[in-house]
Amino acid sequence: MIDEPRIRLGSLADLNSIFNIENTAFLTDSWSIKMMKLEFFKKSLNKSYVLELNGKIVGYAFITIIKFEIHLNRIAIDPNYQQKGFGLQLLNKILEQNSKNKSVFLELKYSNISALKLYRKVGFKKYNIRKNYYSNNNDALLMCLERKQ
Numbered sequence: 346m347i348d349e350p351r352i353r354l355g356s357l358a359d360l361n362s363i364f365n366i367e368n369t370a371f372l373t374d375s376w377s378i379k380m381m382k383l384e385f386f387k388k389s390l391n392k393s394y395v396l397e398l399n400g401k402i403v404g405y406a407f408i409t410i411i412k413f414e415i416h417l418n419r420i421a422i423d424p425n426y427q428q429k430g431f432g433l434q435l436l437n438k439i440l441e442q443n444s445k446n447k448s449v450f451l452e453l454k455y456s457n458i459s460a461l462k463l464y465r466k467v468g469f470k471k472y473n474i475r476k477n478y479y480s481n482n483n484d485a486l487l488m489c490l491e492r493k494q
Contacts (some may be wrong), residue, residue: 348399350431352438355393355405357385362402363395370421374454374479381407384418391418392443396435398426404435408443415443417451432463440467440492447492455484464488 355363364378384391384407396404406420417439422432440449453460455474469488478485 350403350434351397352394352435353397355385355395357382359393359395359402359405360385363393363405366402366405366421366423367419369424373481376419394435394439396422396431398431404431406435406439408439410443413445413447415439415449417449428459432460433466436463436467440490444492449490449492450487451489452478452485452487454479455486461486464490 360378360382364381367375367381384393387409390409390411392408392410394406394408395402403426404420404422407418409416409418417436420432420435422435449469451464451469452475453464467490469490471486472489473487475485475487477483
């Protein structure tokens with residue numbers, strides 16, 4: 346039996362689980378463990394979230410908060426748990442817990458169709474493209490969600 350997912354703030358103790366998901370979810374352009382570790386030391390600006398299922402971390406997100414903006418720096422679900430709505434649950438929790446922030450920004454690889462569908466479902470809109478931003482000359486799609494206050 347699968348329990349309901351539990352979403353909580355992440356901690357440095359979660360780093361190895363997060364890093365394992367990073368390396369399976371992002372086969373190219375993955376973050377190093379050092380880059381991820383730094384996310385936990387910018388406490389005044391950054392927050393991390395983890396999604397647990399039956400006590401196992403199966404998803405995570407890193408955000409930066411700057412005044413009234415949120416920058417979604419990274420979000421991933423373990424590939425074994427993708428396409429089950431966990432990404433949407435994690436994203437919705439982040440938006441709910443940071444509701445005073447009016448704008449949410451992110452970038453994604455233009456070819457990441459499943460992520461693009463998720464962000465459009467929530468209301469994100471494209472506002473720019475960065476040509477050849479990722480490895481193999483992949484473009485980055487810049488998106489924003491403007492929320493009413």
